[in-house]
Amino acid sequence: DKEVIRLDHISKQFNQTPVLKDITAKLHKGEILGFLGPSGAGKTTTIKIITGQLHQTSGEAYILGINSKQIDETIYEQIGIVTDTSGIYDYVSVYQNLEMFAKILEVKKINIEEILKKVDLWEHRQKLASKLSKGQAQRLILARAILHNPRVLFLDEPTSGLDPSTAMEIHKLLKQLKEEGMAIFLTTHNMEEATKLCDYVALLNNGTIVEYGTPE
Numbered sequence: 001d002k003e004v005i006r007l008d009h010i011s012k013q014f015n016q017t018p019v020l021k022d023i024t025a026k027l028h029k030g031e032i033l034g035f036l037g038p039s040g041a042g043k044t045t046t047i048k049i050i051t052g053q054l055h056q057t058s059g060e061a062y063i064l065g066i067n068s069k070q071i072d073e074t075i076y077e078q079i080g081i082v083t084d085t086s087g088i089y090d091y092v093s094v095y096q097n098l099e100m101f102a103k104i105l106e107v108k109k110i111n112i113e114e115i116l117k118k119v120d121l122w123e124h125r126q127k128l129a130s131k132l133s134k135g136q137a138q139r140l141i142l143a144r145a146i147l148h149n150p151r152v153l154f155l156d157e158p159t160s161g162l163d164p165s166t167a168m169e170i171h172k173l174l175k176q177l178k179e180e181g182m183a184i185f186l187t188t189h190n191m192e193e194a195t196k197l198c199d200y201v202a203l204l205n206n207g208t209i210v211e212y213g214t215p216e
């Protein structure tokens with residue numbers, strides 16, 4: 001099935017305060033869906049609900065055909081999540097970082113060379129992670145997230161804090177992953193990023209989708 005994520009009338013309240021109101025959206029294989037909105041709009045909460053880290057107040061969410069309220073940790077074999085808490089080990093090399101994560105995640109078949117080439121870090125494999133530029137560090141974080149070849153990738157503000165040309169490198173990489181069939185759910189507060197990168201954009205304001213459709 002090509003449907004990877006489905007959100008059906010999701011609402012969420014934190015202590016009676018509505019944070020998400022009637023969110024409906026879907027994402028298919030090989031597509032990028034962007035949740036665009038200002039800080040506090042409910043973007044991160046949406047990712048947490050889909051991935052089962054938080055439960056909604058009403059409505060249903062599905063990921064890879066499974067109800068988000070019923071997923072167990074085996075789902076993490078099929079999804080990758082990038083949030084601002086990077087968790088990269090500063091004082092070991094780029095290559096060793098991926099080796100360590102492969103071990104922690106118990107990824108059996110892994111080709112670190114292939115992944116590092118994909119994210120354009122192969123020539124920096126010996127560098128300490130602490131010596132990477134911001135853009136290189138973000139590509140390493142992405143490499144970690146795709147180590148186990150997930151079917152869905154969640155990216156919470158993947159280019160915030162990056163300069164435009166570095167952000168473009170990340171965009172190129174995400175488009176390549178999409179071409180290979182990955183489904184990507186990303187959040188951003190940057191309108192230009194959403195329109196350039198995404199197949200579908202949900203414009204979120206105060207927990208409500210005020211526009212949903214193609215960037216045009």
Ligand code: ADP
Pocket residue numbers: 014019037038039040041042043044045046
């Ligand atoms: P965004 O990712 O768009 O910046 P969030 O989803 O992080 O927005 O937050 C949406 C709203 O929900 C904010 O007003 C935030 O303060 C509130 N919120 C998020 N998490 C919690 C929580 N665990 N308890 C109470 N309020 C929360």
Ligand code: ADP
Pocket residue numbers: 003026027028031200212213214
């Ligand atoms: P399904 O048969 O699974 O319901 P649709 O016919 O709704 O699929 O979707 C057809 C295409 O439109 C897909 O490529 C899908 O990604 C895209 N799409 C899905 N939701 C929307 C939407 N709300 N607005 C515009 N296009 C959408």
